[in-house]
Amino acid sequence: MPYRVPAPARDALIRWPAAFGTRFLVFVDVEEEFDWSAPLDPRNRSVTAMRALPAAHARFADHGVSPAYMVDHPVASDPAAVDILRGAIADGRSAIGAQLHSWVTPPYAPPAPGDSYAGNLPPELEVAKLDALTTLLTDAFGRPPLAYRAGRYGIGPATTALLASRGYRIETSVRARYDYRHDGGPDFTGIGNAAYRWGPLLELPLTSVFTGALRRSGSLFYPALGRIPHARGAFARAGLLQRIALTPEDMPIDDAIAAVRIAVREQGQRLLSFSFHSPSLEPGHTPYVRDAADLRHFWNWWSRMFATLVQLGVTPVTLDEVLAVADRRV
Numbered sequence: 001m002p003y004r005v006p007a008p009a010r011d012a013l014i015r016w017p018a019a020f021g022t023r024f025l026v027f028v029d030v031e032e033e034f035d036w037s038a039p040l041d042p043r044n045r046s047v048t049a050m051r052a053l054p055a056a057h058a059r060f061a062d063h064g065v066s067p068a069y070m071v072d073h074p075v076a077s078d079p080a081a082v083d084i085l086r087g088a089i090a091d092g093r094s095a096i097g098a099q100l101h102s103w104v105t106p107p108y109a110p111p112a113p114g115d116s117y118a119g120n121l122p123p124e125l126e127v128a129k130l131d132a133l134t135t136l137l138t139d140a141f142g143r144p145p146l147a148y149r150a151g152r153y154g155i156g157p158a159t160t161a162l163l164a165s166r167g168y169r170i171e172t173s174v175r176a177r178y179d180y181r182h183d184g185g186p187d188f189t190g191i192g193n194a195a196y197r198w199g200p201l202l203e204l205p206l207t208s209v210f211t212g213a214l215r216r217s218g219s220l221f222y223p224a225l226g227r228i229p230h231a232r233g234a235f236a237r238a239g240l241l242q243r244i245a246l247t248p249e250d251m252p253i254d255d256a257i258a259a260v261r262i263a264v265r266e267q268g269q270r271l272l273s274f275s276f277h278s279p280s281l282e283p284g285h286t287p288y289v290r291d292a293a294d295l296r297h298f299w300n301w302w303s304r305m306f307a308t309l310v311q312l313g314v315t316p317v318t319l320d321e322v323l324a325v326a327d328r329r330v
Contacts, residue, residue, distance in 0.1 A: 002181040003119060003156050005174060005188050008196035008203070014326050016195075016270040023317035024272040024309060025204070026060065026067045027172060029099055029149065030085070031278060032074035033285040040103040040116050045074040050081040052281035057088045059299070063306045066093035068319045070149045070172070073105040075278075076136045086141065095319040097147030097172070098133050102154070105129045114184030119156020127162045134166055147319060149173050153206075154185055164200045169323060171198060172273075174205040177219065177243055179226075189223055193269055195326065202326050207273045209259035212241040246274045248301035249288035256301070257308045264312050271322065272314065274305075 030053075034044035060067055069088065075081045088094050102118040103111075107128050114120040118129065130148075138144045147170035148163050155173040163171060179187045193207045210218025218241055225231040225241070236242040244251055244259035263269040279285035280298060289295050309315075 002184060003186040005155070005186055005191055007190040007192075008194075008198065012196045012198070014195040014197070014202070014271075014329055016325065017329070020270060020325055022264055022270050022272075022312070022314045023322075024274060024314050025317060025319065025322065026065050027097075027149070027206070027273060027275040028067045028069050029151075029275065029277045030069045030071045030075050031099060031101060031151070032072065032104060033279045036287050042104050042108060045077070045104060047075050047078050047081045049279040049282040049285050050075065050078070050084050053084050053278060054087060056281045057094070059302070061091065063316070065306075065316045066091060066095070066318045068095045068097055068147060068172075069278075070097040070099035070147070071137060071145075072099040072101045072151065073133050073136060074101075076133070076140050082140045089141070093318045093320075095147065096137060096141050096145055097149060097170070097319070098130075098137055098145040098168075099149045099151055100129060100133055101151035102126075102129055103151075106132050117152055117154025117156070117180070117185045118150050119154050119159045119186065120184065121156075123158040123162065126156070126158060127166075130162055130166060146170055146323070147172060152185060153178070153180065153188070156186070160198055160201055169200075169202060170204060170319065171201045172204050172206070174203055175245070176205040176208040177210070177222070178208065178245075179223065189219070192219075193263065193267075193272075195271055195322075202323060204271070204273055204322070206275050207246045207263065207269070209244050209246075209263045209267075210241060211244055211255065211258050211262055212236070212239050214241040215262065218243065246272060247276050248298050248305075249276050249280060249286070253301045253304050256305060260305070260308055260312065260314075264314060271317070 033046045100118050148168050150173040153173045153175045176193045179189045181187050196203050244255050280289040283291050
């Protein structure tokens with residue numbers, strides 16, 4: 001049975017103080033390279049795209065951005081990749097979190113349908129993989145990771161309790177307004193963009209915004225449109241309804257800028273979460289950056305987005321700062 005993630009109670013939502021302003025985070029899913037169109041294979045552990053991370057980190061630093069690097073097992077197992085990440089977090093502001101790709105994280109088990117979503121695994125196997133990744137990251141970076149993301153956003157009913165038992169403080173696997181049940185994954189359609197308390201954890205959903213004339217009813221109409229062939233595309237082209245996630249990967253910059261303006265000016269969102277995959281920093285590793293032209297578009301996306309955020313008065317924040325302010329609101 002696919003996991004429908006429960007919506008937070010109103011009193012679980014984080015009420016950011018006025019002094020917090022309106023802020024944004026950039027998450028980077030730091031992971032191995034693989035063919036996105038092929039079956040997942042535990043032997044895919046190459047991390048050559050990590051060589052592009054120092055230059056990318058410098059670009060973000062030029063805009064005052066300190067990314068949260070969500071690191072998976074193949075990256076944390078590679079000494080050269082670990083050295084690169086150590087250099088990145090030497091700024092004292094960028095953070096290392098854990099990203100659990102179940103298919104490349106030991107202990108391994110015979111594959112079963114849906115097990116690329118770690119939350120679908122038996123809890124004893126999910127926590128064994130979590131322990132293997134947590135130990136590896138702790139040894140590599142000298143402190144245990146406090147933030148977690150499931151690969152493919154694949155949390156399950158046991159995940160948050162397992163994370164809390166291992167000392168995690170932040171969960172980031174919720175992709176607001178998305179539904180992965182068609183592939184055996186979780187359903188986030190009942191979750192909005194606001195940060196909230198999920199038991200002892202702070203949940204920071206990845207921001208997704210409905211745009212178009214029907215946007216105020218997006219959470220009602222968008223799931224229904226998914227049951228009608230081609231309806232979502234038709235409504236998007238007509239300017240009626242579109243769902244925009246804050247990522248440069250397959251989200252046109254004009255649409256993303258419109259989404260940010262709606263989130264900030266209309267919805268009053270106080271914390272925006274952006275995300276992308278580290279292999280997109282080098283051509284040829286993801287379907288989003290296939291060649292040099294795509295990479296130029298990738299960086300143009302960020303340039304225009306940063307200019308928009310400045311115009312709107314939205315400033316960068318670190319993961320540690322977010323946690324500190326949220327803790328004070330409890």
